[in-house]
Amino acid sequence: MKRVLSLIIATSLILSLFIAFPVSTKAVYKANIACVGDSITYGYGREDTRSFPYKLGVLLNDTYNVKSFGEGGKTLMSTGDTPYIYCSQYQPSIEYESDVVLIMLGTNDGKYFNWNSNTSPAILKRDLKALVQVYRNLPNKPSVFIMTSPTAFNNGGASIVPENVEVIAQLQREVAEEINAPLIDMHAFTADMGVYFEDNIHPNEEGYALMAQFIADAIREYVGELPGPPKNFSVRNNSGRCIVTWEPGRTGGVPILSFNVYVNGEFRGNTQNAMFNVKDLTNGETYELKITSVNKAGESEMSEAVLLQPTASDPKVTGITDGAEYDLADGAPKASWKTATNVTLDGEPYEKDAPITAVGAHTLVVTNDNVVVTISFTVVDTRSPSGDMDGDGEITVADALAVLRIAAKLVAETPAALSTGDMDGDGEITVSDALRVLRIAAKLV
Secondary structure (H helix, E strand, O other): OOOOOEOOOOOHHHHHHHHHOOOOOOOOEOEEEEEEEOHHHHOOOOOOOOOHHHHHHHHOOOOEEEEEEEOOOOEOOOOOOOEHHHOOOHHHHHHOOOOEEEEEOOOHHHEOOOOOOOOHHHHHHHHHHHHHHHHHOOOOOOEEEEEOOOOOOOOOEOOEOHHHHHHHHHHHHHHHHHOOOOEEOHHHHOOOOHHHOOOOOOOOHHHHHHHHHHHHHHHHHOOOOOOOOOEEEEEEEEOOEEEEEEEOOOOOOOOEEEEEEEEOOEEEEEEOOOEEEEOOOOOOOOEEEEEEEEEOOEEOOOOOOEEEOOOOOOOOOEOOOOOOEEEHHHOOOOOEOOOOOEEEEOOEEOOOOOOOOOOEEEEEEEEEOOEEEEEEEEEEOOOOOOOOOOOOOOOOHHHHHHHHHHHOOOOOOOHHHHHHHOOOOOOOOOHHHHHHHHHHHOOOO
């Protein structure tokens, strides 16, 4: 069985790029294939398992998404009886965001009433070039394959003249060469496959399977063009690292295999995901990140520059709030935090969860690398007057003697006595507490 495939060969530069950037053959992002054509593309039904686009999708499932935009009876020529450019599938084929477009139109142009040997060849070449350009101009810049029309056998059918299809196939080859489009020569491939074309024009299911395999092989052999760089970046700055995500750019007609990450012009790593965690950065410094896409043809241009500014994470101080007032009657406030490199209370070192008992205004400063959190708050005391041990509402010498007895261990220290007699707030009752009560009783303070 004769198998002829004419494809554009990648330049030595592209091949050298591929060698320079070896990557996994597993695709990171599948490419989209749009199958544009007539009833031979449509098959038994656009989603039917007996059409070649369906079978092609199964064969290329790991690397491509394949969708059929075939519609029966359509011509390539705008002068034909039912031009493809006016059919219901034309606009959807344009909107599909294709990375690869397979055009197999021309068989219906071979109908005896569509084909004029004097004028039709020029019209067909003109309209094929124009259709290829329409798809090439799409935002994704897809690779557009020209597929010659399959062979029409015996006396043809459905008004299609085999000799006309033979001429059309040669014109399709000429256009592919003239506009530098990859060619899949279905006409040559099917030349000896008449047994699979039961109505002389359309292949049966087995014929579709053979066609799909031939097309799949051609696409796998296609080197493609360099991909476009990633786009639409998002950066999450963290302490000592930044997490960057993005969207892939155009594929270049073959699947994107990976992405290369550069920081300040130096290669930082390769990833098969559209996300990279840039580690070992210094908080407060600014870094320039650029990313390239890699496909079978090689490495894309650098993406636009993205600035990274790693920042220490918020210490997340809990227990106290800026501007708040805390009453010792409700318990001494305590400050805690998640992460910090330095903490001071009123300029002095402060230990996490240490009770803050001094009445008055305070300032807590919590630093985590280049992040500084400052909290100002006030402590008041609305409890019963400190030192009123007997609870009679006034402080007397008797209260001072009661504190002294506890300090001398003559009386057991109770929580209630501690909360009233601990005048300096150091967590215990001592002689100094008794002396302070005595000074209050003597009206010295």
